[in-house]
Amino acid sequence: MDDTAQQRLKKVHDTLTRAERQLAGAILENYPMSGLGSITRLAEKAEVSTPTVVRMVQKLGYTGFPEFQAALREELEAQISNPIDKRDGWSNTAPEEHLLNRFTDAVIGNIRQTLAHIDPADFDAVAALLADEAQSVFIAGGRITHALSEYLHLHLQVIRGRVQHIPTTSNAWPHALLDIEPGDVVVIYDIRRYENSTLKLAEMAAARGARTVLVTDQWQSPISRFATYSFSCRIEAPSAWDSTVAMMLLSETLIAAVQEAAWERTRDRMGALEEMFDETRVFRKFV
Amino acid sequence: MDDTAQQRLKKVHDTLTRAERQLAGAILENYPMSGLGSITRLAEKAEVSTPTVVRMVQKLGYTGFPEFQAALREELEAQISNPIDKRDGWSNTAPEEHLLNRFTDAVIGNIRQTLAHIDPADFDAVAALLADEAQSVFIAGGRITHALSEYLHLHLQVIRGRVQHIPTTSNAWPHALLDIEPGDVVVIYDIRRYENSTLKLAEMAAARGARTVLVTDQWQSPISRFATYSFSCRIEAPSAWDSTVAMMLLSETLIAAVQEAAWERTRDRMGALEEMFDETRVFRKFV
DNA sequence: GCCGCAATGAAACTATGATTACAAAATCGA
DNA sequence: TCGATTTTGTAATCATAGTTTCATTGCGGC
Numbered sequence: 117m118d119d120t121a122q123q124r125l126k127k128v129h130d131t132l133t134r135a136e137r138q139l140a141g142a143i144l145e146n147y148p149m150s151g152l153g154s155i156t157r158l159a160e161k162a163e164v165s166t167p168t169v170v171r172m173v174q175k176l177g178y179t180g181f182p183e184f185q186a187a188l189r190e191e192l193e194a195q196i197s198n199p200i201d202k203r204d205g206w207s208n209t210a211p212e213e214h215l216l217n218r219f220t221d222a223v224i225g226n227i228r229q230t231l232a233h234i235d236p237a238d239f240d241a242v243a244a245l246l247a248d249e250a251q252s253v254f255i256a257g258g259r260i261t262h263a264l265s266e267y268l269h270l271h272l273q274v275i276r277g278r279v280q281h282i283p284t285t286s287n288a289w290p291h292a293l294l295d296i297e298p299g300d301v302v303v304i305y306d307i308r309r310y311e312n313s314t315l316k317l318a319e320m321a322a323a324r325g326a327r328t329v330l331v332t333d334q335w336q337s338p339i340s341r342f343a344t345y346s347f348s349c350r351i352e353a354p355s356a357w358d359s360t361v362a363m364m365l366l367s368e369t370l371i372a373a374v375q376e377a378a379w380e381r382t383r384d385r386m387g388a389l390e391e392m393f394d395e396t397r398v399f400r401k402f403v
Numbered sequence: 404m405d406d407t408a409q410q411r412l413k414k415v416h417d418t419l420t421r422a423e424r425q426l427a428g429a430i431l432e433n434y435p436m437s438g439l440g441s442i443t444r445l446a447e448k449a450e451v452s453t454p455t456v457v458r459m460v461q462k463l464g465y466t467g468f469p470e471f472q473a474a475l476r477e478e479l480e481a482q483i484s485n486p487i488d489k490r491d492g493w494s495n496t497a498p499e500e501h502l503l504n505r506f507t508d509a510v511i512g513n514i515r516q517t518l519a520h521i522d523p524a525d526f527d528a529v530a531a532l533l534a535d536e537a538q539s540v541f542i543a544g545g546r547i548t549h550a551l552s553e554y555l556h557l558h559l560q561v562i563r564g565r566v567q568h569i570p571t572t573s574n575a576w577p578h579a580l581l582d583i584e585p586g587d588v589v590v591i592y593d594i595r596r597y598e599n600s601t602l603k604l605a606e607m608a609a610a611r612g613a614r615t616v617l618v619t620d621q622w623q624s625p626i627s628r629f630a631t632y633s634f635s636c637r638i639e640a641p642s643a644w645d646s647t648v649a650m651m652l653l654s655e656t657l658i659a660a661v662q663e664a665a666w667e668r669t670r671d672r673m674g675a676l677e678e679m680f681d682e683t684r685v686f687r688k689f690v
Numbered sequence: 691g692c693c694g695c696a697a698t699g700a701a702a703c704t705a706t707g708a709t710t711a712c713a714a715a716a717t718c719g720a
Numbered sequence: 721t722c723g724a725t726t727t728t729g730t731a732a733t734c735a736t737a738g739t740t741t742c743a744t745t746g747c748g749g750c
Contacts, residue, residue, distance in 0.1 A: 126522065130627065133727060134716095141621055145516065149480045152439060153473075154707060165729045170709060181708060182736095186440075193436045196483070206515060210523035215663070219656040220518060224511070228493060231507055236497035263554040270547070271644060355659035356669065357558060364651045369506040372642035376502070382643065420697060441737060452699040457739060468738060469706095 120191050121184065122147055124176045135164045136172045148188040155181045218354050223361045226350035229334070230362040234347055242329050242345050243373035245301050249276050249381075252300045254292060254321070256282040258314050261305035264331075264363055268303065271371045274389060275382045284313045293317070298325030306330065306337035307351055307358060318342045331363055407478050408471065409434055411463045422451045423459045435475040442468045505641050510648045513637035516621070517649040520635055529616050529632050530660035532588050536563050536668075539587045541579060541608070543569040545601050548592035551618075551650055555590065558658045561676060562669045571600045580604070585612030593617065593624035594638055594645060605629045618650055 119127070125140050132140060142162035143151050150161060159166045173184040206220040246253060253272060257265025262285055269281040282292040296302070302321045306314050315338055318328055322342040330343035333351045340346045349366060353359035375382045406414070412427050419427060429449035430437055437445060446453045460471040493507040533540060540559060544552025549572055556568040569579040583589065589608040593601050602625055605615055609629040617630035620638045627633045636653060640646035662669050 126520070130633070134622070135728060137623060144519065146480070147519075149476065149483075152476055155709095156707065166708070167710080167730090168728065171728090189436065189439055192479075193433070196436070206518040207521060207523060210526075214523055215660050216518060216521065216523060216526060216656055219659055220514065220652065223652055223655075224514070227507065227511070231493040231503060232495065234494060234503065236494060236501055236503060239497075239503060260557070263550040263557070266553070267550040267647075270550070353655065353659065355655070356662050356673070357655075357658065359652075359655050360554075361648055361652050361655065365507065365510055365646075365648050368510075368640065368642070368644075368646050368648065369503055371644065372506055372640065373502050375643050386643070422698065442739095443737065453738070454699065454740080455697090458698095 121151070121176065121187055122191075128175060132172065132175070135168045136175070138162055139164050139168060139172055148192055151185060151188045152192075215354070219359075222353045223359055226352060226359060226362045227365060229350040230348075230366065233334075234366070238345050238347070239370070239373070243370060243377055245327070245329070246272065246303075246370065246374045247276070247377035249278060249378075250299075252278040252280065252295065252297065254280050254282055254296060254300065254302045254326075255304075256284050256289070256302065256314065256317055257305040258307070258311045259285055260358070261307055261331075261360065261363070264360060264367055265303070265305050267364070268367050268371065272374065274385055275371070275375050275378055276385075282317065284311065284317055287313075289313065289317060290320075293320055293324065296321055296324045296326050300324075300326045301329060302326045303329045303331070304339060304343075305332075305363065306339050307333040307360070307363075308335060308337075310337045310339070315339055331366065333358070408438070408463065408474055409478075415462060419459065419462070422455045423462070425449055426451050426455060426459055435479055438472060438475045439479075502641070506646075509640045510646055513639060513646060513649045514652060516637040517635075517653065520621075521653070525632050525634070526657070526660070530657060530664055532614070532616070533559065533590075533657065533661045534563070534664035536565060536665075537586075539565040539567065539582065539584070541567050541569055541583060541587065541589045541613075542591075543571050543576070543589065543601065543604055544592040545594070545598045546572055547645070548594055548618075548647065548650070551647060551654055552590070552592050554651070555654050555658065559661065561672055562658070562662050562665055563672075569604065571598065571604055574600075576600065576604060577607075580607055580611065583608055583611045583613050587611075587613045588616060589613045590616045590618070591626060591630075592619075592650065593626050594620040594647070594650075595622060595624075597624045597626070602626055618653065620645065 122144065125144060129137065129140060139158075139162040142158070150158060155166050155169050159169050162169075170181055173181055176184065178184040178187065207214065207216045210216050245251075253276070255265045255269045255272070257263070262283055265283075266281060269279060272279045280292060280295070282289050302318070304314060304318055306318075318330075318339040319342060321328060327344040328339070328342055330337060330339050330346040332340065332346065332348055334348050336346070336348055347366060349360075349362040351358035351360060351362065409431065412431060416424065416427060426445075426449040429445070437448060442453050442456050446456050449456075457468055460468055463471065465471040465474065494501065494503045497503050532538075540563070542552045542556045542559070544550070549570055552570075553568060556566060559566045567579060567582065569576045589605070591601060591605055593605075605617075605626040606629060608615060614631040615626070615629055617624060617626050617633040619627065619633065619635055621635050623633070623635055634653060636647075636649040638645035638647060638649065
């Protein structure tokens with residue numbers, strides 16, 4: 117039982133209570149610095165009471181806070197005096213070459229590249245477009261990107277009305293086109309291998325006078341010819357498949373921007389949604 | 404006058420008295436650790452009295468020992484914190500405070516924290532579990548996480564057979580339980596607000612002898628009580644909603660790991676899938 | 691050698707930190 | 721839904737850390 121405090125924290129993590137977990141999280145957040153101040157500051161930072169801190173460090177096996185703190189200091193000292201410990205990886209418990217670290221490296225690279233290529237003006241313009249209830253919004257995704265399109269749709273639905281999801285994976289999508297009017301916005305996710313149906317959809321939407329927002333990969337879907345706005349995201353990963361994390365990030369950031377632009381409305385709609393959830397909970401109980 | 408304590412110590416070194424120099428030497432001896440204990444221990448170690456310590460740190464420009472100590476902590480933190488954090492701005496064309504940069508900052512932080520909490524051994528164990536076709540795999544997600552669960556399901560389907568998706572948002576999920584047998588694996592995504600139906604599902608799956616893999620947020624879904632393996636991901640973001648990017652990253656990394664573990668099979672299945680796509684493309688043309 | 695000044699630590703004091711006891715709140719199980 | 725149990729924070733208590741006061745010591749000049 118002479119593990120590091122970090123190891124002990126993880127080991128007992130499951131047996132901890134809510135407040136204690138919250139505290140454990142705060143300690144691990146910038147370990148081990150946060151544990152070096154007074155018990156009061158640590159408690160404040162974790163938004164728990166000081167007795168909770170005492171109780172938790174005792175669960176960890178220390179006699180009290182000072183002993184815990186002394187242990188932290190020792191660990192820290194060992195860490196600094198040992199220059200070999202570079203802390204390069206993302207998971208410091210896994211070796212550098214572990215897939216967790218390799219994959220994360222690649223994804224962070226993707227994010228960096230993606231952000232570097234996005235024009236903030238375009239981003240803002242698209243956010244404004246999606247926030248404006250004057251036109252309808254249609255969201256379409258392909259086989260892989262279906263999850264993303266669904267995710268965007270789910271959130272936009274809360275923010276505004278007149279949002280429709282078009283899954284191009286089924287063959288019912290042409291029906292959705294009937295509702296598209298000039299000026300409407302069509303958001304399309306399309307990464308390799310680019311699908312025929314999605315291209316067709318973009319083409320027909322453009323023909324009907326819709327404005328198209330394309331979220332694609334770095335090689336650019338053929339749809340970009342029809343697109344009013346186009347964002348290319350890096351999707352490379354050490355895997356047989358591509359990584360859509362960067363696209364997810366862009367989508368979430370868009371959602372946040374749209375929500376910010378239409379906050380009054382969003383708040384009202386969220387409130388109404390909450391109420392409906394509360395009502396339906398009665399039904400859930402019978403399931 | 405905002406040098407480091409070390410610089411200040413050297414600067415005023417000549418103007419110090421005998422006992423103070425002795426103290427300064429002790430502090431510099433293993434800087435900055437020795438300054439992080441109590442004033443008493445530092446005084447003892449330097450073989451001077453505590454008032455001497457107070458007087459000297461005041462000569463250094465601090466109001467008192469606590470302020471001096473806080474300065475040391477800050478220096479130390481800056482020293483050990485990961486340089487990747489220090490990046491100013493992800494999109495160099497957008498201002499620092501643009502949502503694109505703020506959101507990405509938060510997400511990168513989430514990823515780091517998430518990775519720090521994941522036990523590589525657990526990760527490997529889950530990957531092996533999901534790669535093994537001996538047992539069936541069931542994947543369930545809630546309202547927000549439905550997209551993630553669908554994404555995982557889509558990919559696992561290519562890698563292996565006997566994978567089933569359970570959308571807990573519909574009320575048909577209890578039917579899926581009929582197929583669960585002891586030893587089967589149930590992957591559940593659950594973030595706040597934790598849903599009753601998902602909890603119920605986990606409970607019933609556990610009762611049927613299934614092994615549960617939980618992907619949850621840092622506050623931990625109540626399901627963790629039933630879970631064989633549990634991964635907590637940071638989901639905080641400057642938005643009215645949470646960010647599931649870290650969960651997406653974990654999911655993709657899992658997919659990559661499973662695919663690697665069962666590469667022969669995956670390759671065959673991917674090939675067969677390609678063929679089917681080629682055939683069905685004929686149908687698409689008529690759409 | 692004596693005086694005076696600066697330096698220093700002992701001790702008293704104050705403030706803050708850590709712990710404990712207990713009651714309120716939340717959660718759980720029937 | 722209600723009672724029992726656990727969790728959690730408030731407030732009181734205790735301990736230690738930090739500061740200040742002041743007497744003692746050491747040192748240089750007269």
